[in-house]
Amino acid sequence: MAAVRRIRSCFPLLQPRCHGATPATRTPHHAAAPGAFWPRRASPLTSRGLALSASRPTATGDLPGGHRTRVSREDEAFMEDSEVEELFLQQTPALGDGRHRVFIVHPDVKWGSRKQHLTTAELMMAEAVGLVNTLDSWTVVDTVILSTKTPQKKRIFGKGNFQALTEKIRQTAGITAVFVNVERLSPLSEREFEEAWGVKVFDRYSVVLHIFRCNARTKEAKLQISLAEIPLLRSRLKNEIADLDQQGGGSRYIGGSGETLFEVQQRLLKERELKLRAALERLRSKRHLLRSQRQHKEFPVVSVLGYTNCGKTTLIRALTGDAALQPRDQLFATLDVTVHAGLLPGRVAVLYVDTIGFLSQLPHQLIDSFSATLEDIKHSDLLLHVRDVSHPETVNQKVNVLNVLKNLRVPETLISSMIEVHNKIDLVDDYRPAEANALAISALEERGLQELKAAVEDRILNCTGKRVVDLRVDLSSPQLQWLYKEAAVQDVQVNADEGSAVVKVIISTAAYGRYRKLFSGG
Numbered sequence: 001m002a003a004v005r006r007i008r009s010c011f012p013l014l015q016p017r018c019h020g021a022t023p024a025t026r027t028p029h030h031a032a033a034p035g036a037f038w039p040r041r042a043s044p045l046t047s048r049g050l051a052l053s054a055s056r057p058t059a060t061g062d063l064p065g066g067h068r069t070r071v072s073r074e075d076e077a078f079m080e081d082s083e084v085e086e087l088f089l090q091q092t093p094a095l096g097d098g099r100h101r102v103f104i105v106h107p108d109v110k111w112g113s114r115k116q117h118l119t120t121a122e123l124m125m126a127e128a129v130g131l132v133n134t135l136d137s138w139t140v141v142d143t144v145i146l147s148t149k150t151p152q153k154k155r156i157f158g159k160g161n162f163q164a165l166t167e168k169i170r171q172t173a174g175i176t177a178v179f180v181n182v183e184r185l186s187p188l189s190e191r192e193f194e195e196a197w198g199v200k201v202f203d204r205y206s207v208v209l210h211i212f213r214c215n216a217r218t219k220e221a222k223l224q225i226s227l228a229e230i231p232l233l234r235s236r237l238k239n240e241i242a243d244l245d246q247q248g249g250g251s252r253y254i255g256g257s258g259e260t261l262f263e264v265q266q267r268l269l270k271e272r273e274l275k276l277r278a279a280l281e282r283l284r285s286k287r288h289l290l291r292s293q294r295q296h297k298e299f300p301v302v303s304v305l306g307y308t309n310c311g312k313t314t315l316i317r318a319l320t321g322d323a324a325l326q327p328r329d330q331l332f333a334t335l336d337v338t339v340h341a342g343l344l345p346g347r348v349a350v351l352y353v354d355t356i357g358f359l360s361q362l363p364h365q366l367i368d369s370f371s372a373t374l375e376d377i378k379h380s381d382l383l384l385h386v387r388d389v390s391h392p393e394t395v396n397q398k399v400n401v402l403n404v405l406k407n408l409r410v411p412e413t414l415i416s417s418m419i420e421v422h423n424k425i426d427l428v429d430d431y432r433p434a435e436a437n438a439l440a441i442s443a444l445e446e447r448g449l450q451e452l453k454a455a456v457e458d459r460i461l462n463c464t465g466k467r468v469v470d471l472r473v474d475l476s477s478p479q480l481q482w483l484y485k486e487a488a489v490q491d492v493q494v495n496a497d498e499g500s501a502v503v504k505v506i507i508s509t510a511a512y513g514r515y516r517k518l519f520s521g522g
């Protein structure tokens with residue numbers, strides 16, 4: 001019984017309920033962590049970085065003709081909202097009561113496949129600090145970079161290093177957690193470290209998941225996070241059972257079920273995982289929003305993507321004037337894919353899709369839990385790749401984003417027509433893009449936006465098969481009215497004497513065909 005009580009206290013599956021992290025207000029991380037992000041190696045696991053998105057798209061915005069789009073949130077219950085909410089709260093991984101004073105250790109791999117080639121240990125540490133500072137109830141107490149020459153072996157640190165590190169951690173007053181800046185710790189290492197250091201131990205996976213957890217708002221985000229937490233729960237289960245085994249309890253059969261406690265918990269986890277996957281699948285099968293919007297209304301879709309905190313949301317707000325968008329100086333502020341309507345100079349209406357930011361070096365389970373929602377990117381007409389050019393790791397961030405897109409198998413035509421947008425130029429003196437085709441802007445100060453809109457329009461016309469034509473219309477016929485309805489009228493030159501006008505329009509090939517059939521007998 002003691003054994004069962006103990007596992008209940010640590011492991012949530014059999015618990016009736018415990019409280020999850022409450023959404024936090026965050027402090028700016030960028031100032032605290034200059035040079036936050038780093039480049040990644042190109043292994044399939046990490047080079048994908050993170051491109052996560054977490055909810056069904058919703059669309060708001062004003063469109064020509066006074067239409068205001070708002071995509072209905074139709075019933076998506078497979079798991080009831082309340083059930084998802086309860087599971088989300090109940091499943092909170094053991095990150096403590098939400099407050100942490102963190103000691104960060106960065107293992108600096110000197111050689112082997114895990115060596116980081118495009119960055120420095122200091123920048124990688126800066127990103128780790130940035131991640132912790134994103135959580136407003138977490139503070140960094142101290143940091144240490146330790147060289148390690150044994151990356152392939154089970155142990156992350158050599159014996160001497162580990163002893164010195166353990167001494168330092170134990171001597172540092174008031175810490176409640178150690179963040180080992182690796183993608184994922186094995187259950188064994190986690191257990192060994194926690195025993196040696198006497199505090200909670202986190203890896204990148206658990207820290208990033210915690211950030212997501214704090215930012216999750218929608219049902220889909222919560223389901224995806226709950227799914228991504230399953231591997232963490234599995235690791236913890238292994239450690240709990242190892243503890244119990246030491247006391248002679250974990251492998252005993254319980255009740256008359258013929259299952260050990262470990263097996264029961266494993267089964268419950270598997271069942272939960274399947275249920276979460278099924279619920280997510282159901283949500284996703286209903287997610288045809290972008291596609292149907294585009295197909296039915298012919299609004300071109302422009303997906304705005306880039307590394308986390310580069311200014312995607314700020315840019316879309318500036319382009320559309322949608323005040324509902326809330327840019328924030330924090331990592332993963334946007335966890336929900338949203339769609340916002342905007343007008344281009346030629347009065348072409350487009351839908352801008354705000355996406356979750358990318359981050360590299362995250363374990364594949366985390367990416368897999370979320371990446372299906374990025375499928376929408378592939379169905380865009382145009383991609384805008386926003387870069388924070390004031391960031392010291394901007395080049396590596398670009399490499400990372402391109403790797404993500406490659407791994408997502410985004411069509412080559414979309415990649416080649418992608419516009420690279422160099423943002424935050426207000427923070428760089430006399431900024432000039434090194435890339436010939438890049439556009440320099442400041443989303444915050446609304447600089448360079450007209451050029452950007454013109455470039456977007458240009459590409460959209462190209463890729464959607466629209467054309468700009470001058471048409472002579474008879475003002476006594478419904479031609480002009482028809483054009484206003486079916487095309488984007490840019491200019492009208494009236495010839496009152498002749499009762500006609502020359503109208504400049506942007507028109508799709510299909511609409512042009514209909515026009516000719518209706519009015520030119522063609």
Ligand SMILES: Nc1nc2c(ncn2[C@@H]2O[C@H](COP(=O)(O)OP(=O)(O)OP(=O)(O)O)[C@@H](O)[C@H]2O)c(=O)[nH]1
Binds near residue numbers: 331332427
């Ligand atoms: N100085 C400056 N700051 C900017 C600019 N654009 C965005 N920011 C700031 O950068 C921070 C992040 O902006 P967001 O628009 O939330 O960035 P994001 O890419 O949507 O971030 P995530 O959703 O977290 O991936 C905010 O504090 C913005 O005010 C810019 O042009 N200049």
Ligand SMILES: [Mg+2]
Binds near residue numbers: 314334354
């Ligand atoms: Mg955002």
